[in-house]
Amino acid sequence: MTKNNVDIVVIGGSAGSIPVICELIEALPSPFDFAVVIVIHRSKNVISEMEQILAVKRKEIMVKEPDDKEPIQKNCVYLAPQNYHLLIEETHSFCLDYSELVSYSRPSIDVTFESIAEIYTQKAVSILLSGANGDGSHGMAEIIARGGTGIVQEPSTAEYPVMPQLALDANAEAKAWTPAQISTYIHTLNV
């Protein structure tokens, strides 16, 4: 992967994914020449502290829940807000959607992956981590079909291996990497 080939990295995770997500955020180059979008299954109608939970030691990295129609910028980490699906408009801005649950989830990882595949095509990297359902597999297939990259957490390293295993079963071209390998990859994405 050479410089400027990646505009967006989208990370999907569910149960057991948060420590890995923190590790990946820590591994980001400084500054990073792409946007990072995180979609995690989580509770709705509660005061969200997820932005704080994901806040890492590196103070210059802010994790932000985007507002509707907020423009996507590189060197930023965005977190899908609770109780909305997160879509991407052709103008490279976020678009929130409050429609039916997909895979029992809102936000659904598939929905965001599919939307990113449509807009970013081969400049998208999707990463799917630990989780206990089948969300993300189909979206990753869309990203790969449009020339983007699919990376799955090696199931034996995942606290809940179901989600990464289903994604690997569905996507022969996806790479199965340990969190350390994914971190190294992310760290060198700029170079």
Added chain:
Amino acid sequence: MDSQTQLTAEELNEIIQLIYTQHGYDFSDYARSSLLRRVARCMTIAEFKTSYELKYHLINDKSFFAWFLETLTVNVTEMFRDPIFYKELREKVIPTLASYPIIKVWHAGCATGEEVYSMAILLQEAGLLNRTKMYATDLNPVNLERARQGIIPLKQIKEYTTNYIKSGGTNDFSAYYTAQYDNAIIHKEYREEVVFARHNLAVDQVFNEFQLICCRNVMIYFNQELQNRAVHLFHDSLSPLGYLAIGIKESLLFTDIKEQFEAISPLARIYRRKK
């Protein structure tokens, strides 16, 4: 849901154009990313493989359009969604509404009415419901009929009760509905206080003056131009110092009229029209 019908941007444009010329509904300024999903979802449910089939039915099948419109528009809603919003409304907005002899409230894009009845409950608890006129509008006639009925599946009530308590409600939530078999029906005194009517934010105009307008999670389906139109319409429909409430992840920042509003609760996205 996962194997959705694929649709290109060009096909979507043709369908938008066709809906407008055949049926008069203008979706051209809806956000394309969500509209694309919605149209593809309709095609999947209708078992259409190509956009040609959809176009054929839009032109030739009169009964199809009502189903299509109902399925296309998002009708998901909850009572006391975002309890923090209702808490802020209770503490910061409703006490100041008490100074008006008659209070007029507009719910724009009310879907099946759950948030309208949530508001009616807050007004009742503040002793203001009997001097409030509530207008609830939607572009989808099926939604309005459901909203008018005020029937809620009983399986949702537990979640709504939790939301109600988190919003600062201290009454017994079951005092607001009657449960029968699998459903709960909102008490008549609340249903009777609401006027339900058709209104399309993409084309329709100002129809009254309000002290409070609620339009939560409706403008997310619009592009920036249409959001701008809607916020102008709300501004012109508010009395000076009237309140506008939008969804917790919606923003006035991307409109050209943001200076005309003051944020009363930045967290709950409640704004007040300046004089």
